[in-house]
Amino acid sequence: MPxxxxxxxxxxxxxxxxxxxxxxxxxxxxxxxxxxxxPFNVKVRIGKTxxxxxxxxxxxxxxxxxxxxxLIATIKLERASFGDLPIHIEANFTFxxxxxxxxxxxxxxxxxxxxxxxxxxxxxxxxxxEELH
Amino acid sequence: MPxxxxxxxxxxxxxxxxxxxxxxxxxxxxxxxxxxxxPFNVKVRIGKTxxxxxxxxxxxxxxxxxxxxxLIATIKLERASFGDLPIHIEANFTFxxxxxxxxxxxxxxxxxxxxxxxxxxxxxxxxxxEELH
Amino acid sequence: MPxxxxxxxxxxxxxxxxxxxxxxxxxxxxxxxxxxxxPFNVKVRIGKTxxxxxxxxxxxxxxxxxxxxxLIATIKLERASFGDLPIHIEANFTFxxxxxxxxxxxxxxxxxxxxxxxxxxxxxxxxxxEELH
Amino acid sequence: MPxxxxxxxxxxxxxxxxxxxxxxxxxxxxxxxxxxxxPFNVKVRIGKTxxxxxxxxxxxxxxxxxxxxxLIATIKLERASFGDLPIHIEANFTFxxxxxxxxxxxxxxxxxxxxxxxxxxxxxxxxxxEELH
Numbered sequence: 001m002p003x004x005x006x007x008x009x010x011x012x013x014x015x016x017x018x019x020x021x022x023x024x025x026x027x028x029x030x031x032x033x034x035x036x037x038x039p040f041n042v043k044v045r046i047g048k049t050x051x052x053x054x055x056x057x058x059x060x061x062x063x064x065x066x067x068x069x070x071l072i073a074t075i076k077l078e079r080a081s082f083g084d085l086p087i088h089i090e091a092n093f094t095f096x097x098x099x100x101x102x103x104x105x106x107x108x109x110x111x112x113x114x115x116x117x118x119x120x121x122x123x124x125x126x127x128x129x130e131e132l133h
Numbered sequence: 134m135p136x137x138x139x140x141x142x143x144x145x146x147x148x149x150x151x152x153x154x155x156x157x158x159x160x161x162x163x164x165x166x167x168x169x170x171x172p173f174n175v176k177v178r179i180g181k182t183x184x185x186x187x188x189x190x191x192x193x194x195x196x197x198x199x200x201x202x203x204l205i206a207t208i209k210l211e212r213a214s215f216g217d218l219p220i221h222i223e224a225n226f227t228f229x230x231x232x233x234x235x236x237x238x239x240x241x242x243x244x245x246x247x248x249x250x251x252x253x254x255x256x257x258x259x260x261x262x263e264e265l266h
Numbered sequence: 267m268p269x270x271x272x273x274x275x276x277x278x279x280x281x282x283x284x285x286x287x288x289x290x291x292x293x294x295x296x297x298x299x300x301x302x303x304x305p306f307n308v309k310v311r312i313g314k315t316x317x318x319x320x321x322x323x324x325x326x327x328x329x330x331x332x333x334x335x336x337l338i339a340t341i342k343l344e345r346a347s348f349g350d351l352p353i354h355i356e357a358n359f360t361f362x363x364x365x366x367x368x369x370x371x372x373x374x375x376x377x378x379x380x381x382x383x384x385x386x387x388x389x390x391x392x393x394x395x396e397e398l399h
Numbered sequence: 400m401p402x403x404x405x406x407x408x409x410x411x412x413x414x415x416x417x418x419x420x421x422x423x424x425x426x427x428x429x430x431x432x433x434x435x436x437x438p439f440n441v442k443v444r445i446g447k448t449x450x451x452x453x454x455x456x457x458x459x460x461x462x463x464x465x466x467x468x469x470l471i472a473t474i475k476l477e478r479a480s481f482g483d484l485p486i487h488i489e490a491n492f493t494f495x496x497x498x499x500x501x502x503x504x505x506x507x508x509x510x511x512x513x514x515x516x517x518x519x520x521x522x523x524x525x526x527x528x529e530e531l532h
Binding site: 057 | 322
Binding site: 037070071072073074075076077078081083087090091092093094095096098 | 174211225227
């Protein structure tokens with residue numbers, strides 16, 4: 001399979017290795033609880049604290065948001081939409097959850113491959129089947 | 134070329150024709166002025182006032198945001214992320230403008246083709262070349 | 267709408283203008299007749315006779331194949347998959363037609379926008395409803 | 400991470416489990432050797448020997464071709480382009496390799512997630528650095 005990188009793989013590395021992993025890591029930012037069948041917003045930012053380049057030769061191409069094995073949406077970035085300087089690219093996903101979520105973001109850098117965020121759990125109040133418990 | 138539909142084409146039609154066009158029309162919602170080199174948010178909503186179906190047989194597949202002939206980004210929607218009821222799907226685009234914008238949203242319905250929004254002008258304060266005036 | 271360029275817009279221009287349009291124009295290459303419900307192949311080549319650059323700053327990003335207002339498929343090109351020299355990029359679409367086709371290819375250059383091919387008609391033998399005639 | 404399924408995970412299962420995995424597995428079909436800087440064709444077929452449904456509720460959405468951690472291209476399938484019956488969907492990738500390839504196909508089913516093919520090695524004659532050996 002294509003290797004799926006994450007910050008954890010590099011957390012024990014040198015400062016420069018950690019900076020490399022830091023700037024490539026997608027970070028999920030959202031509420032930890034929401035209502036069923038209401039629009040829910042999830043922001044994905046590239047880079048924990050270090051900005052990633054956005055040059056023609058080196059930039060992020062797309063970001064996906066997944067709920068376990070289910071794809072929620074894909075945002076295809078056009079490089080020129082984000083200027084020429086290093087940047088924390090942010091992408092916003094809006095969708096309508098039915099059940100509690102275990103979210104992961106995947107993001108593809110044209111030089112350094114596919115990176116995943118940490119998993120984020122979101123409790124969905126009123127989810128299907130909840131009345132049974 | 135693939136036909137590019139817009140509400141205007143149908144505005145003189147019967148009530149049901151206008152409802153058809155209404156629910157298919159992407160609408161751009163954003164500030165009319167922003168700063169250069171700052172992230173700028175543009176919301177695109179499908180449907181002026183009428184909700185569009187979101188069934189397996191009939192749903193929106195993707196939304197693009199364009200600045201004149203330049204593509205800003207593409208959001209690929211997964212149908213199941215938006216429930217099974219008619220809905221105003223909303224997609225959020227975040228990007229970093231350098232120059233003033235003439236925005237159009239394009240959105241593709243799997244049954245009724247490619248629809249465009251009205252054009253929206255956004256003044257970008259401090260845009261390149263502005264110091265010359 | 268985003269401007270939709272085609273070779274015809276530039277055919278009356280100078281030699282350099284025509285070369286510009288030539289290298290940006292998608293060309294559809296396929297049989298003019300096929301069988302219903304059989305896989306059918308359509309090749310789209312970028313550039314009539316002049317090769318288009320494939321540099322980080324200037325390259326084609328995606329190619330779509332349309333049958334009138336219906337999207338058949340989208341091929342997202344990764345620039346680095348095609349080397350660094352000017353090239354006739356080729357993309358192959360395989361699908362299963364039910365009815366006769368009026369095909370157009372659309373292709374997006376990151377510098378010069380969205381270009382369409384000429385329309386190509388493909389007769390589909392045994393298409394739905396044909397038995398009525 | 401989103402789970403990445405492959406036939407091997409299910410090879411020890413019952414006949415119905417193996418049929419489930421069989422029909423979801425992407426298969427790479429290509430030459431095992433090619434020339435550097437020449438267009439190279441890779442066919443990806445969904446399903447080893449069992450056809451996958453292509454209904455509005457259950458179908459394949461996209462196919463990607465990867466060389467290790469590098470994405471070669473993404474083909475976004477429109478369901479209606481492939482009829483309503485179970486089918487071996489085929490997608491054709493054409494690209495220009497510089498170095499020997501370790502290919503994987505990834506394909507996303509809207510009901511059963513992301514599936515990968517077996518890895519296929521392709522020797523690229525005249526690859527960069529080969530003159531050194």
